[in-house]
Amino acid sequence: MVNKITDLAGYLEKYRQSVADPEGFWAEIAESYQWQKKWDKVLDWKFEGESAPDVNWFVNGKMNITENIFERNMSSRKDQVAIIWEPNDPKEPEIRLTYGELFDKVKQFANALLKLGVKKGDRVAIYLPMVPELAVAMLACARIGAIHSIVFAGFSASALADRIIDAEAKIVITSDGGFRGTKSIHLKNIVDEALANCPSVELSVVLKRTEEKVHWEEGRDVWWHEIIEGESTSNDAQAMDSEDILFILYTSGSTGKPKGVVHSTAGYMIFAEYTFKNVFQYNDGDMYWCTADIGWVTGHSYIVYGPLLTGATSIMFEGVPTWPDAGRFWDVVDKYKVTHFYTAPTAIRALIAQGDKWVVDHDLSSLKVLGTVGEPINEEAWRWYHDTIGKSRCPIVDTWWQTETGGIMISPLAGITPTKPSHATLPLPGIQPILVDPEGNELKGNSVEGILCIKFPWPGMLRTTYGDHKRCFNTYFSAFRGLYLTGDGAKRDEEGYYRIIGRIDDVINVSGHRIGTAEVEDAINQHPKVVESAVVGYPHEIKGSGIYAYVICEDLSDREMATIENEIRDTVNKFIGPIAKPDKIQIVSGLPKTRSGKIMRRILRKIGEGDASNLGDTSTLLDPGVVDEIISGAKVEVKR
Ligand code: WTA
Numbered sequence: 001m002v003n004k005i006t007d008l009a010g011y012l013e014k015y016r017q018s019v020a021d022p023e024g025f026w027a028e029i030a031e032s033y034q035w036q037k038k039w040d041k042v043l044d045w046k047f048e049g050e051s052a053p054d055v056n057w058f059v060n061g062k063m064n065i066t067e068n069i070f071e072r073n074m075s076s077r078k079d080q081v082a083i084i085w086e087p088n089d090p091k092e093p094e095i096r097l098t099y100g101e102l103f104d105k106v107k108q109f110a111n112a113l114l115k116l117g118v119k120k121g122d123r124v125a126i127y128l129p130m131v132p133e134l135a136v137a138m139l140a141c142a143r144i145g146a147i148h149s150i151v152f153a154g155f156s157a158s159a160l161a162d163r164i165i166d167a168e169a170k171i172v173i174t175s176d177g178g179f180r181g182t183k184s185i186h187l188k189n190i191v192d193e194a195l196a197n198c199p200s201v202e203l204s205v206v207l208k209r210t211e212e213k214v215h216w217e218e219g220r221d222v223w224w225h226e227i228i229e230g231e232s233t234s235n236d237a238q239a240m241d242s243e244d245i246l247f248i249l250y251t252s253g254s255t256g257k258p259k260g261v262v263h264s265t266a267g268y269m270i271f272a273e274y275t276f277k278n279v280f281q282y283n284d285g286d287m288y289w290c291t292a293d294i295g296w297v298t299g300h301s302y303i304v305y306g307p308l309l310t311g312a313t314s315i316m317f318e319g320v321p322t323w324p325d326a327g328r329f330w331d332v333v334d335k336y337k338v339t340h341f342y343t344a345p346t347a348i349r350a351l352i353a354q355g356d357k358w359v360v361d362h363d364l365s366s367l368k369v370l371g372t373v374g375e376p377i378n379e380e381a382w383r384w385y386h387d388t389i390g391k392s393r394c395p396i397v398d399t400w401w402q403t404e405t406g407g408i409m410i411s412p413l414a415g416i417t418p419t420k421p422s423h424a425t426l427p428l429p430g431i432q433p434i435l436v437d438p439e440g441n442e443l444k445g446n447s448v449e450g451i452l453c454i455k456f457p458w459p460g461m462l463r464t465t466y467g468d469h470k471r472c473f474n475t476y477f478s479a480f481r482g483l484y485l486t487g488d489g490a491k492r493d494e495e496g497y498y499r500i501i502g503r504i505d506d507v508i509n510v511s512g513h514r515i516g517t518a519e520v521e522d523a524i525n526q527h528p529k530v531v532e533s534a535v536v537g538y539p540h541e542i543k544g545s546g547i548y549a550y551v552i553c554e555d556l557s558d559r560e561m562a563t564i565e566n567e568i569r570d571t572v573n574k575f576i577g578p579i580a581k582p583d584k585i586q587i588v589s590g591l592p593k594t595r596s597g598k599i600m601r602r603i604l605r606k607i608g609e610g611d612a613s614n615l616g617d618t619s620t621l622l623d624p625g626v627v628d629e630i631i632s633g634a635k636v637e638v639k640r
Helices: 010-018 022-028 065-069 069-075 100-115 134-145 157-167 189-195 266-280 299-312 328-336 345-354 379-387 469-477 517-524 559-575 601-608 625-631
Strands: 041-045 054-059 082-085 095-098 123-127 148-149 171-175 178-180 183-185 204-209 219-221 247-253 257-264 288-290 316-318 340-343 369-372 395-398 435-436 448-454 486-494 498-503 509-510 513-516 530-540 544-553 584-590
Touching: 010 022, 010 100, 022 041, 022 266, 054 266, 065 069, 065 134, 065 266, 065 509, 069 100, 082 100, 082 134, 082 328, 095 100, 095 498, 100 134, 123 134, 123 157, 134 247, 134 299, 134 316, 148 266, 148 544, 157 247, 157 257, 171 189, 189 204, 189 498, 204 435, 204 513, 247 266, 247 299, 257 266, 257 469, 266 299, 288 299, 288 328, 299 316, 316 328, 316 517, 328 340, 345 379, 345 544, 369 379, 379 395, 435 486, 435 513, 448 498, 469 486, 509 530, 509 544, 517 544, 517 559, 530 601, 544 559, 544 601, 559 584, 584 625, 601 625
Parallel strands: 082 316, 123 148, 123 171, 148 247, 171 204, 204 219, 288 316, 288 340, 340 369, 369 395, 544 584
Antiparallel strands: 041 054, 082 095, 178 183, 247 257, 435 448, 448 486, 486 498, 509 513, 530 544
């Protein structure tokens, strides 16, 4: 396979070359793509100054990512399965789409979108369950140059509306509903509620999945199956500039509303494929399964784009790990003889808690490579994954990356890089990580711990935050001059291996999902009885981090007191969605504030961790008494 590293010496050599001559390194990789017009210059970049980041890869190149998925490989892969769809209900038949079939569906839907008036550069919001049409919709957008903005179908109407409004989407693609475990979620109702506040949206395309009754808005709503009827399967790909936007994906940060991370076309394409084939060491004939939802970046890069560009067979799973029982993942592995399995530590911990009996009677001998992503994997979970699932013969790739990075940045290459539990190990070729102290001084050498930054551009990096370039600069490039700030803390150990510690900002990783504490506070504060709130993460056995909310309310009667916690959870559910519901809510009379009115979150975090023995300096607090009150009423056992 082209551009694939095959041994450790090869990795070390490629890494060296990628730092010595980044342009030459990436240009050689880019040669293997189908270009309508070749680039003039490999890279133009600036990480400093008002207009930063200003990063252009493969300047003036023209291409289309779908031509590189389909046309480029069609002669050899037409009849090979591209996507296997495993439905929520194991009694329902699976769907297998070959590259030829998927291509026809993409072109047909692309033609339908064109007929609806969708043009290059238009934003298309996609709010679909994990069905094959989700991949078809995103690829059809890419085919015609429309920008997809996929919103995870677990977000509420209000969160969906925020994203649609920010992207000024013209059209929304959704379904009547979606199945997850025993639940059926009425997505169309959620979209209807969201669209009441979204003036930019002219049309919504509705796919039939659950066959539930839907409210129909004549003139706005159209059925997916009706618009593709009789539509041709020939379609010429739109010429895209290397730097034209491929997609927007919203993600949470420390402050404010989620921001639209913008990825452009050529760089993302090359990075997604390069990282996929090298990290997973995928070979022809392998069976690859990533359990993520396409609503998150992992699904974008490692269910759809990376695998399909490589010509892999990618499994797409509609259901949940625990239904019909906790053996579902292993049923699916057995059923399709999965060779590569990629999931999140939270899922591993949840399955450990269910006991090994769900694993033992499944044949997992097809497995060759295991992967994890989304949060630090604790050693116990790593060991169980390695021994019980991988039978101690499958390398684990602990892949560190972010929505903003587009693809995997630090990870072992499967079977090549010697692994170490809980360590993401070494950077991929082309990636130049650096650790700095809070003043921005580089921490050189090994056995150091600091703030993880990246000092040189890579093709898959974000280009801006949609509609607000300044925000992109402020968030990622203003803390340390000339460096991309990841928001994570990391150690570089004695061997030079990276170990990611976790977020150093006000973002929490809840079950591998990124949630901003400010966002949750804003949602809680919508409850009419709430005066103020402060949200922190706390260690949670399954979720990695749980959400702990300290809330000040107006005077509550006993009756109100009995229901307030549930009401607060419902409020968060309404404004964000179930993933952001606080695990613990403590009603307090005050919050630890400095004299200047700033909440000292450090103290709240410590209490949430159950350790108040060393709260540090509390003398600057306006009312130190409030800390004792919070400790006494804490929802965890607190050591003083
Ligand atoms: C965390 C997910 C430790 C990290 C692809 C990062 C990880 C955030 C790992 C990005 C890992 C991701 N080890 N932590 N292997 N992978 N993270 O944008 O805190 O949803 O900043 O992208 O997840 O989350 P996001």
